[in-house]
Amino acid sequence: MSDGSESSWPAELVGDPVEIAPLLLGGMLLHGGVAMILTEVEAYGGDQDPASHAFRGRTPRNAPMFGPPGHLYVYLSYGIHRAANIVTTPDGVAGGVLLRSGRVVAGLELATERRPGIVETRLARGPGNLGRCLAFSLDDSGSAITCLPSATNFDLAAVDPALVRFIPHAGDDLAVSHGPRVGVGAAQESPFRFWLAGDPTISTYRRARDSPGGTTP
């Protein structure tokens, strides 16, 4: 009974996570009273991707990965960190995009409260830190994401912090770098990780590790 609230996820953002992932960069994600621009993402597939949680089939935890696109898949990592994916594949097909880094653009006080003493550019660096800034919990796994037009002008205080909203980037092209994911033999050919070139919210050493001698600016 969700008052006709179907996911407003656009068809352009449905498909192979490797193709959709770079399209999410520059988009704005809202939850928990904080808004951030996505600066680094990573694609995860289904039964083709040995590193994916969905690789060994459907379980209660990863069920959202197999569900409709435009939904959240949140998992607990190392008992501490909550990492979030955006499901991009059609219903019945597993695949999603892990949100690795972001730049906080609104709700800075809340984000700083959740990560005391951390410099602004590092507030949402890494999947666990990003999830903490946005106050994601395991209960948010499976939630629908409301996708709004890029022209949307919002008042953060008026946005329900329990809802997940996404506003895609539109306008001038962004400089996107990409690199292969290390440690996964079967999928080393195609790039899985994408980030905004030169963005200060992404650490340099991690960048160098992920794309040795190639796509970095």
Added chain:
DNA sequence: CACTAGATGCTCT
């Protein structure tokens, strides 16, 4: 900056 070790709790066999 590079590297190491330890924390921490849910998920699945």
Added chain:
DNA sequence: GAGCATCTAGTGA
């Protein structure tokens, strides 16, 4: 019980 799609603090240059 084992194993994590990780992060931080600590060390040494």
